Every structure is written in C-alpha cells, then in structure tokens.
Amino acid sequence: MNEVRVRFAPSPTGFFHIGSARTALFNWLYARHTGGRFVLRIEDTDKERNTEEALRVLIDGMRWLGLDWDEGPEVGGDYGPYFQSERQAIYDEYLQRLVDAGRTYEQDGAIWFKLEGERYTEYDDYKKAEIEKVRAAPVVIDDAVRGRVERAEARDFVLVRADGSPVFHFVNVVDDIAMGITHVIRGEDHLSNTSKHVELFKAFEVEPPVFAHIPLILKESGPGKMSKRDAGALIDNYEERGFLPAAVRNYIALLGWNPKDDREKLDIDEIIELFDFSGINKGNARFDERKLSALNADYLRELNLESFAFLVRPRLHEAGLIPEDMDEDYLQAVLKLCQPKARSLDSLGELCDYCFSDSFEMDAKQGEKLAKKGDPKVLLAEILPILEALDTFDADGLQSALEGHAAAQEQKVFAYFPALRYAVSGRAGGPDLLPLLAVMGRERVLSRIRAFIV
Numbered sequence: 001m002n003e004v005r006v007r008f009a010p011s012p013t014g015f016f017h018i019g020s021a022r023t024a025l026f027n028w029l030y031a032r033h034t035g036g037r038f039v040l041r042i043e044d045t046d047k048e049r050n051t052e053e054a055l056r057v058l059i060d061g062m063r064w065l066g067l068d069w070d071e072g073p074e075v076g077g078d079y080g081p082y083f084q085s086e087r088q089a090i091y092d093e094y095l096q097r098l099v100d101a102g103r104t105y106e107q108d109g110a111i112w113f114k115l116e117g118e119r120y121t122e123y124d125d126y127k128k129a130e131i132e133k134v135r136a137a138p139v140v141i142d143d144a145v146r147g148r149v150e151r152a153e154a155r156d157f158v159l160v161r162a163d164g165s166p167v168f169h170f171v172n173v174v175d176d177i178a179m180g181i182t183h184v185i186r187g188e189d190h191l192s193n194t195s196k197h198v199e200l201f202k203a204f205e206v207e208p209p210v211f212a213h214i215p216l217i218l219k220e221s222g223p224g225k226m227s228k229r230d231a232g233a234l235i236d237n238y239e240e241r242g243f244l245p246a247a248v249r250n251y252i253a254l255l256g257w258n259p260k261d262d263r264e265k266l267d268i269d270e271i272i273e274l275f276d277f278s279g280i281n282k283g284n285a286r287f288d289e290r291k292l293s294a295l296n297a298d299y300l301r302e303l304n305l306e307s308f309a310f311l312v313r314p315r316l317h318e319a320g321l322i323p324e325d326m327d328e329d330y331l332q333a334v335l336k337l338c339q340p341k342a343r344s345l346d347s348l349g350e351l352c353d354y355c356f357s358d359s360f361e362m363d364a365k366q367g368e369k370l371a372k373k374g375d376p377k378v379l380l381a382e383i384l385p386i387l388e389a390l391d392t393f394d395a396d397g398l399q400s401a402l403e404g405h406a407a408a409q410e411q412k413v414f415a416y417f418p419a420l421r422y423a424v425s426g427r428a429g430g431p432d433l434l435p436l437l438a439v440m441g442r443e444r445v446l447s448r449i450r451a452f453i454v
C-alpha cells in the first residue's frame with residue numbers, strides 16, 4: 001500500500017472547537033498509527049474571517065495538544081502552498097482540465113460542474129420556477145466508519161462563483177488530489193457533501209480517497225451538537241483553566257473512539273498503537289465534563305512533585321497567594337498533600353490558600369455545623385497545651401500526643417480533628433490533617449488555634 005497521507009483542513013474562524021480538535025487528533029492518530037504523513041491545510045478562502053489571529057488560535061491549540069504536522073504552515077513540505085488562498089494557479093489548472101473534458105458550463109457568470117445523466121425539468125416550489133435536474137447514477141461511498149452509503153446528486157453545482165472565487169467542494173477535492181491524500185477523516189456533517197466530491201474525483205479520473213466520517217459530539221445535556229458557546233467547547237479555554245494537554249487529548253480521543261475494552265486512561269503511545277477505524281463508533285459521542293475532569297485529576301496525580309509544583313507555582317503567584325520568591329521546599333510540601341485532591345491546576349488555590357497566608361476565609365456554614373457537636377473552642381483549649389508541649393511537631397508526634405489525651409478523656413482521637421481543621425483552615429475538608437499540620441508548622445498552627453479560641 002502507498003504511504004498514508006491524511007490531512008486536517010480547518011477554516012480558521014478564530015475558535016478551535018473541540019470537534020475540530022477531535023478531527024485533527026483522529027487524523028494525527030491515524031498518521032502516527034500507520035507511519036504515514038499528517039498534513040495541515042488551511043482552507044482560508046473566506047478572506048474576511050480568515051485572519052492571522054484566527055490562524056494563531058488554531059496553530060497554538062494544535063501545538064498545545066501536541067498534534068505536530070509533517071507538512072503545512074511553519075513546517076513546509078513538497079505539496080505546498082498549504083494555504084488555499086495561495087493555490088489559485090493550481091485551481092485554475094484543474095478547472096481547465098474539467099473545461100477541456102467538457103464537464104463545465106457557464107451560467108449567470110458562474111462556472112458549473114456538469115453531472116452525467118439524463119436531464120429533465122421539475123417545478124421547484126421554493127424557487128417558484130422550473131429547474132433542471134439530472135438522473136445521475138448514485139455514488140457509492142464505502143465509508144470506513146459509516147459503511148456503505150449511497151447518494152445521487154440530482155443537480156449540477158457551482159465550481160466557481162460569479163465573483164471568481166472557487167467553492168469549497170472544488171478546492172477541497174483539488175487539494176486532496178494534488179496533495180496525494182489517501183484518507184479523508186472528517187466530521188459526519190460532511191457526509192452529505194461526499195457525493196459531490198466523489199463526482200469530482202471521477203471527473204478528474206482519480207480514485208477517491210478512503211472516507212471516514214466521524215460521529216458528532218453532542219452537548220453535555222439535551223439534543224444538538226456542541227456549539228462554540230457551550231462550556232468546554234473551546235480548546236484555549238482548557239489551557240487557561242489549567243488542564244493538562246495530555247489529559248485533554250486522552251479525553252478527546254474517547255469522543256467517538258474506544259480501545260474496545262473499558263479503559264479510559266490511556267497513554268498516547270498506546271492510543272496510537274490501538275487507533276483504527278474499527279474502533280470509531282457510529283453513534284454520536286456526548287461531551288462529559290465530569291469525565292474529562294476526572295481524567296485530568298488522574299493525570300495531575302501522576303505528575304512528579306517537581307513538575308506539579310512547576311505548573312502550580314505561577315498560578316498561585318498570579319492569584320496573589322504566594323510571593324514570587326516562595327520557598328520551594330514549603331511549596332512542594334504543601335502541594336504534595338494537595339496533589340491527590342487536585343482536579344485541575346486552577347482549582348489548587350482553593351485547596352491550599354490557607355497554607356500560605358493568614359487571611360483566608362472561614363466557611364461560616366461549616367462553623368455552624370461544627371458548633372452543633374459541641375463548642376470547638378472548648379475542645380481546642382483542651383488540646384492547645386498538649387500541642388504546645390510537643391517536642392517534635394510532626395505527624396507521628398501529633399498523633400501520639402492527641403491519642404494520649406483522647407484516651408484520658410475517654411474520647412476517640414478523631415473527635416478533635418474537625419475543630420482543629422476548622423481553626424487552621426476555615427473549612428471542613430482538605431488533605432490528611434496531621435501531615436498537613438506538620439507541614440504548616442508549629443508556629444502557624446498554634447497561633448491559629450490561639451486566635452480561634454479567644
């Protein structure tokens with residue numbers, strides 16, 4: 001078999017939608033799986049929308065997800081230019097071939113593609129006019145995902161508009177031919193265009209590529225596909241919110257593909273190895289933010305502490321929670337406790353702000369709840385002298401001191417934990433308490449207890 005050549009062919013709109021990212025990812029995976037080439041082709045024929053900035057969003061998003069392309073903008077290649085806006089000479093040449101083959105005609109200033117088949121006219125209610133139709137032989141598409149799809153084009157269609165601009169169907173097919181594309185992997189919304197495309201391939205006497213139309217991504221709840229306004233739809237947003245690219249990529253891979261077992265967290269090398277058309281679902285995929293967050297948390301937990309701290313530090317600093325020169329050892333000690341609880345990088349501040357500053361919020365509701373089980377001030381006043389007398393302020397030391405005291409009071413040691421946690425953090429949950437107190441240190445912990453009980 002010839003070398004696989006796939007392409008991602010976005011029209012830059014200023015948004016990098018999760019659906020586009022998924023199309024890019026599936027093409028990239030297929031190229032990497034087969035050892036083929038992944039081409040990035042920019043379909044920028046709409047001059048108004050296709051700005052430099054819109055292209056940037058796309059390229060940055062692709063790079064963030066780690067989807068490197070073998071040919072295309074910033075990379076080059078033998079089949080360029082990779083911007084449709086720079087390929088006019090190629091379109092002219094291909095149009096001439098159709099003209100020479102007698103497959104075009106001009107009408108109302110536009111150039112039309114002439115289908116083969118018997119012609120007849122039919123009254124069109126919408127246009128309120130007789131229109132010409134064609135009985136063309138149905139086009140058969142052996143879609144690698146959808147299976148056999150048959151569809152007959154019933155009317156000639158425009159190749160070049162009256163203003164001279166070529167239409168999508170024409171340039172899309174010309175480029176796929178000229179760039180030697182072997183497999184077209186794209187969203188199911190293009191399935192209905194494919195019969196036009198196959199007609200064009202036939203007119204150029206070129207074997208069409210293999211088509212693989214991938215299912216839609218539905219919004220989190222309710223009917224309809226995900227639009228750019230839906231939460232979670234835009235890739236740059238994940239970067240801002242502190243998601244890890246590997247987690248987002250893993251999640252997107254599962255939107256319409258599965259490894260044929262129940263696994264969800266898969267290493268990218270493994271996804272590449274397993275990725276194939278047979279694993280792509282026919283049914284639509286539904287976006288699920290909770291699943292994405294859970295995957296992201298898994299990836300965050302796996303980071304080594306140094307990398308984790310490296311990613312978290314600038315976010316805490318930006319949020320005004322730590323100074324620029326924050327002590328790395330203390331930061332890492334705190335983060336080590338928080339890492340198991342982290343869901344995304346930008347939610348870390350909420351988990352550990354009180355470790356860095358005395359001005360944190362006391363959750364009033366939790367305070368009331370706590371008071372219902374007995375006055376926490378009384379409990380804390382009881383144990384303060386014991387903590388003050390501790391030789392080594394570490395988790396073991398705290399544990400045995402508190403246990404000793406609890407036993408004497410015929411209490412369980414846990415009876416003291418909620419009040420302790422509340423006094424030092426203002427909340428009801430968080431990392432393991434005693435290791436947390438040990439990391440926060442004697443001075444901080446004791447002064448918070450003292451301040452709480454006055």
Ligand code: GLU
Binds near residue numbers: 008
């Ligand atoms: N520019 C088209 C799109 O963004 C490309 C379609 C295709 O992949 O053939 O939908």
